[in-house]
Amino acid sequence: MFDINKIRSDFPIINEKVYGRPLIYLDNAATTQKPLVVLNKTTEFYKTINSNIHRGVHYLSEQASAAYENARKTVKDFINARSLTEVIFTRSTTESINLLADSFGNTYVREGDEIIITEMEHHSNIVPWQVLCERRGAHLKIIPFDDNGLLLIDKLHDLINIKTKLIAINHVSNALGVVNPVKDIIRMAHQHNIPVLIDGAQSIQHLPVDVQDLDCDFLAFSGHKMYAETGVGILYGKEKWLEAMPPYQTGGGMITSVSFDETKFAGLPQKFEAGTVNYVGAISLAAAIEYLRGIGMKNVFTHEKELLDYTVKQLNGMDDLTIYGNSPNRCGTISFNLNGIHPYDVGMILDKLGIAIRTGNHCTEPVMRHFGIKGTIRASFAVYNTRDEIDVLVDGIKKAREMLL
Amino acid sequence: MKIDEIQFQIIKEFAPLEEWFEKYEKLIDLGKKLPVMDEEYKTEANLMSGCQSSVWITSRLENGRVIFQADSDALIIRGIIAILLKVVNNQPSEDISSMDLYFLDTIGLSSNLSPSRANGLASLVQYIKDCAKEYLYER
Numbered sequence: 001m002f003d004i005n006k007i008r009s010d011f012p013i014i015n016e017k018v019y020g021r022p023l024i025y026l027d028n029a030a031t032t033q034k035p036l037v038v039l040n041k042t043t044e045f046y047k048t049i050n051s052n053i054h055r056g057v058h059y060l061s062e063q064a065s066a067a068y069e070n071a072r073k074t075v076k077d078f079i080n081a082r083s084l085t086e087v088i089f090t091r092s093t094t095e096s097i098n099l100l101a102d103s104f105g106n107t108y109v110r111e112g113d114e115i116i117i118t119e120m121e122h123h124s125n126i127v128p129w130q131v132l133c134e135r136r137g138a139h140l141k142i143i144p145f146d147d148n149g150l151l152l153i154d155k156l157h158d159l160i161n162i163k164t165k166l167i168a169i170n171h172v173s174n175a176l177g178v179v180n181p182v183k184d185i186i187r188m189a190h191q192h193n194i195p196v197l198i199d200g201a202q203s204i205q206h207l208p209v210d211v212q213d214l215d216c217d218f219l220a221f222s223g224h225k226m227y228a229e230t231g232v233g234i235l236y237g238k239e240k241w242l243e244a245m246p247p248y249q250t251g252g253g254m255i256t257s258v259s260f261d262e263t264k265f266a267g268l269p270q271k272f273e274a275g276t277v278n279y280v281g282a283i284s285l286a287a288a289i290e291y292l293r294g295i296g297m298k299n300v301f302t303h304e305k306e307l308l309d310y311t312v313k314q315l316n317g318m319d320d321l322t323i324y325g326n327s328p329n330r331c332g333t334i335s336f337n338l339n340g341i342h343p344y345d346v347g348m349i350l351d352k353l354g355i356a357i358r359t360g361n362h363c364t365e366p367v368m369r370h371f372g373i374k375g376t377i378r379a380s381f382a383v384y385n386t387r388d389e390i391d392v393l394v395d396g397i398k399k400a401r402e403m404l405l
Numbered sequence: 406m407k408i409d410e411i412q413f414q415i416i417k418e419f420a421p422l423e424e425w426f427e428k429y430e431k432l433i434d435l436g437k438k439l440p441v442m443d444e445e446y447k448t449e450a451n452l453m454s455g456c457q458s459s460v461w462i463t464s465r466l467e468n469g470r471v472i473f474q475a476d477s478d479a480l481i482i483r484g485i486i487a488i489l490l491k492v493v494n495n496q497p498s499e500d501i502s503s504m505d506l507y508f509l510d511t512i513g514l515s516s517n518l519s520p521s522r523a524n525g526l527a528s529l530v531q532y533i534k535d536c537a538k539e540y541l542y543e544r
Contacts (some may be wrong), residue, residue, distance in 0.1 A: 004483045333544070342479040344458040344524060345433075348517075349481075360457045360523075374459070374478065403426065403433060404480055 008384050009036040010291075021354030024389045029174050029202060029333050029380035031224045036289075041287035042280050053279045054253060054270075060097040065077045068279045072269070078289045079219065082237055085268035088235040088242070089282050093201040094124040096220035096235035097168070099248040099272060100197060101128035107245055109165050114172035115157050115168045118143040119370060122174050123363040125199045129168060138165070140355035145370070149178040149325025156185065160192050167196045171203035175364040175378070177308070177323030177333030179203070181400055186215050195241060201225055205382070206304055206332040208283060208297040211236055217370055223281060227382075228288035232281030235272070242268050249274040287297065295383060304332060304381050307390060314394045320401070324371055335362075335376040338397065341404050342379045349400040350377075355393055408500050409493045412508035419512040428513065432484025439487040442476035453532060455525030458482050462532055466540045471496050473533065482524055485517060493533055501537035506530065 002115075008014050013033045016023045025033060045067065051060035053068045061192045069084075076087050090096045101142050109115065115129050119142050126140075145151050156167075167189050172179050186196045195217035200209055205226035211219055218241070223232040247254055247265055251274040256264045265271050292300060310333055315321055320339040337343055347359035360375040361368045368375060379393060406414070446463050453460040454482050458479035473494055475486045492508070493501050509515040520527040526530045 342458060344479040345481050347457075348479075349426075352429070375457070378540065403430060 002295065002303060004386060011384050012036060014384055018354045019352055024355040024392050026379040026381065026385065026393060027356045027358050028382035030379065032205065032227050033381045034227055034229065035291050037096055037291050038284050038287045041283045042229060045280055045283055052276055064279060067283050071282040072287050074286035079236055080212050082212065083239060086236055086239050086242065088269050088272045089277050090233040090235050091231055091278065092233040093199060093220045093222040096233050097125055098128045099235055100218055101132045101374055103138065103245040103248045104166065105132040109136045110140050112163060113138040113165045114141050114163045115165055116141045116143060118169050119145050120173045120176065120364065120367050121170055122199065125168055125170060149173065149176045149327045151180055153184060154183060156188060160194065164194050167194055170199040172206065172331055173361040174202045174333065175367045176331040176335050178327040179329040179331055183214055190215065202332060207301045217241055223285040223288065223301045226289060228285040230280050231278045232285050247271050251275045300383050303383060307381050307385055308334060310387055311390050314390060324376055333378060333380040335378045337373065337376055338401050341401065343375045345404050346377050346397065346400045349403060350396045354395045355396050407494055408492055408504050415488055415491065415508050416511050429481060432481050435487040436480040436483030439483045442474055453525040453528035455523045455528060457524045459528050460525030462529055464536050469497055471498050471501055471537055471540060475529065477525065482526065485514060485526060498537040498540040500543055502534055
């Protein structure tokens, strides 16, 4: 059963006050708050079995290594990967994408080749590809979106050709909250044997993500946006690709033997995990996943969908307010502006009311350019948010408009 | 008036405004009254870094005193600019380069000028000081 009061009591920070007012935290797309089970899990780890993994002969190291590898299994099961070798721990979504751009890019992308992304990518799914293209003399091709934030999938037919080496798309837009038809895109890409990377940074915490069902070749996401600690991310990759790709970073932990003449690299997944990894982060991610599973991803989705629909309804009832990305398929995030008012002004006033939202371009300058704006006000939801909080937000927006007009 | 006298005056003006929204209302009012910078000066070179809002500034030296003009696309930021300019405008460059802007702290606005706010104000204050130092050096 979905018990919102129980959930809220799981997150200590939710009961904090800012400027003497109850905190209304609606900046979850930037990072989510952490439940006690996650915080306790990592504290407990440090208190009882902390030790560097895959190194020691001693008891603690064995315990720590087992916990780390169990965390990999938890992630594997959560995204329904086929094997543990397909789950790579990274620092973040950004590092996962950089790993791919470097390792896959250097192996498969040649002069004149093309990589397809969309107009609504986060900068972290633009810049690594742009830099790769510059390095290799390749070209970046863009799938545009319409004014409702719907990707113009028909254009993909025209963009795909023999030179296309990879399609990299976000599952859910961090700026608009639009859910993209990734399954259709993957199916189309696979007809031409083109692999697809899904940037799942804004979907993994909101809806069930099954890599076998999607049939994506790669999936990247971050722990801190799904209730885990900061500094841990995942790159899922189909084994056939990961096997063929060279290491991204090199050093300890990713080798089988080293001499001055030759180094032999370890197999998957260690090949991509050089140095001391953020093993405590991995354990916190597993704890966060267990927490989400306890609630049920379908319940999470339903609750947040209801919140979003309610917010849309409330905001649609306001004059002089523009919502960006009016797609029927949205989750987690809503972006809007009060007409003629700078989003930062609204953000400053909401801040004083204890409401944490984000303003600005959300690391998606091309999206802002599409709409001819500098930025938006973005409210993004998590499992602990409530309708009452949306009501406070809406009142806050009204107050801001009253003050600023 | 000297910089510290103006700061004192601003602190006095803000003293009765106890609630945050009263302060913001005053800033909004000041922001509305701040002269708009001509579009031709809103160039990349005059832009202060800040991804949340844009702030532009220009300066010139007249008889040893620095004349600044600044603007922002956000209204409350324009209000803060208006009081900042009230303090530094038309002051000798040596006074500006060595000034201590304590009034922002006293009236409770200093957090808006922290670099983490990314609204361009922190860079603006730095620019004002650097600029005054440069004029001083030129003389």
